Amino acid sequence: MIEGAVLNRVDIRRPDLRIPFPIDMKSRLEGARAIRAGRRSKYLLIETDRDDTLIWHLGMSGQVRIYAPGDAVPAPGKHDHVQFDLDTGAVIVFTDPRRFGLMDLCPTAELQDHRLIRDIGPEPLGNAFSGPVLAAKLKGKTVAIKQAIMDARVVCGVGNIYASESLFRAGISPKRRAATVQGGRAEKLVAAIKTVLREAIAAGGSTLKDHRTTDGELGYFQHNFAVYGRAGEACPGCDCDISKTRGIRRLEQGGRSTYYCPRKQR
DNA sequence: CTTTGGGCCTGGACGC
DNA sequence: TGCGTCCAGGCCCAAA
Numbered sequence: 001m002i003e004g005a006v007l008n009r010v011d012i013r014r015p016d017l018r019i020p021f022p023i024d025m026k027s028r029l030e031g032a033r034a035i036r037a038g039r040r041s042k043y044l045l046i047e048t049d050r051d052d053t054l055i056w057h058l059g060m061s062g063q064v065r066i067y068a069p070g071d072a073v074p075a076p077g078k079h080d081h082v083q084f085d086l087d088t089g090a091v092i093v094f095t096d097p098r099r100f101g102l103m104d105l106c107p108t109a110e111l112q113d114h115r116l117i118r119d120i121g122p123e124p125l126g127n128a129f130s131g132p133v134l135a136a137k138l139k140g141k142t143v144a145i146k147q148a149i150m151d152a153r154v155v156c157g158v159g160n161i162y163a164s165e166s167l168f169r170a171g172i173s174p175k176r177r178a179a180t181v182q183g184g185r186a187e188k189l190v191a192a193i194k195t196v197l198r199e200a201i202a203a204g205g206s207t208l209k210d211h212r213t214t215d216g217e218l219g220y221f222q223h224n225f226a227v228y229g230r231a232g233e234a235c236p237g238c239d240c241d242i243s244k245t246r247g248i249r250r251l252e253q254g255g256r257s258t259y260y261c262p263r264k265q266r
Numbered sequence: 267c268t269t270t271g272g273g274c275c276t277g278g279a280c281g282c
Numbered sequence: 283t284g285c286g287t288c289c290a291g292g293c294c295c296a297a298a
Contacts (some may be wrong), residue, residue, distance in 0.1 A: 018274065018275095018292095018293085018294085019294090042292080042293095057292085057293090058292095059274095059275095059291085059292065059293090060290085060291045060292055060293095061275085061276075061277095061291085079276090096275095097275080097276055097277075098274085098275045098276050098277085098291080099274075099275055099276080100274070100275070100276095100291075100292060100293080101292095115294090116293095116294085140268090141268080141269095142268080142269080143268085143269065143270095147269090147270095150292090150293095152292095152293075159291075159292060159293095160290090160291065160292080161291085254269095254270075254271080255270090255271065255272085256290090256291085257289095257290085268298105269297105269298085270296105270297080270298075271295105271296090271297080271298095272294105272295090272296085272297095273293105273294090273295095273296105274292105274293095274294095275291100276290100277289105277290100278288105278289090278290095279287105279288085279289085280286105280287085280288085280289105281285105281286090281287085281288105282284105282285085282286090282287105
């Protein structure tokens with residue numbers, strides 16, 4: 001809906017989110033026409049007719065609120081940081097309570113060299129992400145496979161929750177050295193990542209357990225995870241004696257929680 | 267070069 | 283009820 005629209009008014013209500021907004025962001029965007037909207041990893045990319053591209057990340061709590069022409073736009077709340085008024089009458093508001101999001105502006109010709117974009121690995125759902133590709137990227141890596149698949153240079157889009165879920169589905173221990181995930185294991189892990197992400201997308205994404213929308217915002221609901229957040233429970237299809245195995249375990253890797261089943265994952 | 271760990275930030279859960 | 287404390291997350295980046 002933004003493609004083809006002119007950004008009549010750009011209202012930036014604070015100097016920064018995760019990183020400072022470009023000092024000239026307002027002047028470069030205001031009056032420009034958005035000619036193309038795209039995405040790379042979790043970055044939204046909006047190209048303008050002034051040969052700039054807006055790089056927009058929602059962080060973890062960011063939302064894009066869209067008001068159709070004629071809709072009443074509420075007075076800005078304290079987390080409504082940026083607002084675009086389009087010539088179509090639509091209004092776009094970037095809301096981000098935790099401020100892990102960011103916006104940057106880059107000449108379109110230089111986009112591929114932008115520091116936030118240039119080292120990003122293959123899209124997880126694309127054909128370029130395959131068993132052999134993953135296996136090659138893991139060669140020589142001594143880190144645990146869980147941390148490796150969360151490294152965006154290996155594959156983008158796999159965050160903490162989906163890393164645990166994918167490894168469970170693939171039957172691979174999160175503690176396994178990344179370099180040992182080769183051949184069939186790599187194949188299986190790629191398939192698991194794709195399935196988990198597709199299912200999550202179909203389910204409307206995952207809402208953080210501590211993140212509730214106050215106004216009945218649609219499109220979000222808690223995904224039902226196989227292992228994430230379920231320490232002590234039986235994993236799906238579990239046939240073992242929980243009193244003996246202690247069920248799903250939680251461990252910490254790189255300061256992040258990992259959940260897994262030691263019996264099903266090697 | 268690779269790997270580790272810190273930090274950003276808020277609000278919900280929990281305990282007193 | 284009202285505090286304080288802890289924790290979660292995506293992801294960059296400095297340090298090791």
